[in-house]
Amino acid sequence: MIKEETVSCIQPLDGVMEESDKEEELDATKAKVEKVREENEKLKLLLSTILNNYNSLQMQVSEVIRQQQGASTELDVDHDHDKDNDDLGVDISLRLGRSPEQTVSKREEKFDKVSDDNEEGTRKKRSALALGFQIQNCEDSTSKLDYLCRQVKNVNNAENKCVSSRKDVKTARNENHHQDVLEEHDQAILKKTRVCVKAACEDPSINDGCQWRKYGQKTAKTNPLPRAYYRCSMSSNCPVRKQVQRCGEEDTSAFMTTYEGTHDHPLPMEATHMAAGTSAAASLLQSGVSSSSSSTSASLSYFFPFHHISISTTNSHPTVTLDLTRPNYTNQSPISSSSFSLNFSSSDPPPPSSQDHTLNFSGLRTQAPLSTDSLMARCRTRLSGHQ
DNA sequence: CGCATTTGACCAGCGC
DNA sequence: GCGCTGGTCAAATGCG
Numbered sequence: 001m002i003k004e005e006t007v008s009c010i011q012p013l014d015g016v017m018e019e020s021d022k023e024e025e026l027d028a029t030k031a032k033v034e035k036v037r038e039e040n041e042k043l044k045l046l047l048s049t050i051l052n053n054y055n056s057l058q059m060q061v062s063e064v065i066r067q068q069q070g071a072s073t074e075l076d077v078d079h080d081h082d083k084d085n086d087d088l089g090v091d092i093s094l095r096l097g098r099s100p101e102q103t104v105s106k107r108e109e110k111f112d113k114v115s116d117d118n119e120e121g122t123r124k125k126r127s128a129l130a131l132g133f134q135i136q137n138c139e140d141s142t143s144k145l146d147y148l149c150r151q152v153k154n155v156n157n158a159e160n161k162c163v164s165s166r167k168d169v170k171t172a173r174n175e176n177h178h179q180d181v182l183e184e185h186d187q188a189i190l191k192k193t194r195v196c197v198k199a200a201c202e203d204p205s206i207n208d209g210c211q212w213r214k215y216g217q218k219t220a221k222t223n224p225l226p227r228a229y230y231r232c233s234m235s236s237n238c239p240v241r242k243q244v245q246r247c248g249e250e251d252t253s254a255f256m257t258t259y260e261g262t263h264d265h266p267l268p269m270e271a272t273h274m275a276a277g278t279s280a281a282a283s284l285l286q287s288g289v290s291s292s293s294s295s296t297s298a299s300l301s302y303f304f305p306f307h308h309i310s311i312s313t314t315n316s317h318p319t320v321t322l323d324l325t326r327p328n329y330t331n332q333s334p335i336s337s338s339s340f341s342l343n344f345s346s347s348d349p350p351p352p353s354s355q356d357h358t359l360n361f362s363g364l365r366t367q368a369p370l371s372t373d374s375l376m377a378r379c380r381t382r383l384s385g386h387q
Numbered sequence: 388c389g390c391a392t393t394t395g396a397c398c399a400g401c402g403c
Numbered sequence: 404g405c406g407c408t409g410g411t412c413a414a415a416t417g418c419g
Binding site: 388389390391392393394395396397398399400401402403 | 404405406407408409410411412413414415416417418419
């Protein structure tokens with residue numbers, strides 16, 4: 001006791017010293033934290049720039065390769081482009097935030113834009129980003145919607161038969177009845193195309209940059225775990241929906257997020273990564289229904305370098321699944337190493353466990369925190385593989 | 388109080 | 404025609 005009191009008497013003097021030391025230490029730590037934060041910001045910027053440059057380069061390389069490989073396919077287009085049921089050489093292109101009328105008509109313009117470093121151009125591009133996809137006829141971009149409709153009408157008849165929900169019917173009734181039939185078909189196609197993203201993260205909602213409003217939850221028969229239904233709330237009329245469901249009881253850390261539809265509004269930058277991925281996958285699916293898988297695979301390797309890609313669809317629901325739970329960073333070349341398989345099971349029975357298939361895609365952001373270091377490490381891995 | 392979420396009811400499609 | 408199932412609606416409830 002006495003000893004403790006003595007100590008406590010001595011302590012105040014030391015305490016003053018210690019406190020000032022601590023304050024200094026605290027200040028130093030704060031300064032360090034601030035420094036690290038600034039560094040973090042710089043690294044983020046650097047990473048962003050690197051990724052942009054990388055994507056730009058990747059597109060250019062892919063385009064060159066595609067031009068070399070696609071000569072025969074384009075010849076087919078010249079012969080067959082006005083036959084409804086024949087395969088067409090289709091160009092898969094991302095439509096980022098443009099309405100069909102606004103779509104850039106020339107492919108060259110699109111690639112020029114991608115490599116355009118002009119600040120103004122970049123700003124314009126950013127302001128008009130949205131999740132969407134488009135399939136372009138190489139020869140005639142103005143007839144792309146017509147082609148899109150014919151394509152699905154002829155190849156996947158079931159898809160045209162139904163409007164998938166009551167809401168769709170209501171919407172169709174409420175909206176202007178003088179709408180072009182073509183547009184309705186186009187909308188139906190876009191709505192029916194689904195892109196699943198399987199991601200391993202604690203939070204069921206993938207942080208895809210969009211705002212979602214939950215409108216329902218249901219326990220499906222095939223999976224006892226509840227499935228949540230969301231619709232995009234960034235725009236009052238945005239038709240995009242998504243479903244989120246845990247993959248299974250034994251693997252509750254993985255979520256399957258299914259996107260359906262095309263945003264009718266610009267997306268924030270954070271959403272564009274997801275938009276690009278899902279759009280590309282959807283484009284692939286759409287084109288894969290009728291076009292040759294070789295050109296499709298070449299086009300897809302465009303968007304999913306370094307990743308194993310496997311896609312398939314079923315007769316009832318054309319669905320692409322991006323599996324983020326199995327990342328693959330070990331590939332060495334973006335084009336040659338992206339293994340690709342396309343399996344359409346219109347006649348085959350679906351797999352017992354799931355009707356969907358997997359497509360690895362690591363570019364998406366989940367809410368699982370990623371440190372700048374790990375991001376940079378991933379980036380370096382990719383870039384070193386690219387060299 | 389306004390907005391988001393929850394949850395039971397309802398509806399349409401599909402298979403038998 | 405009937406039942407099952409997935410998807411959506413909308414009133415009730417919760418929350419900031």
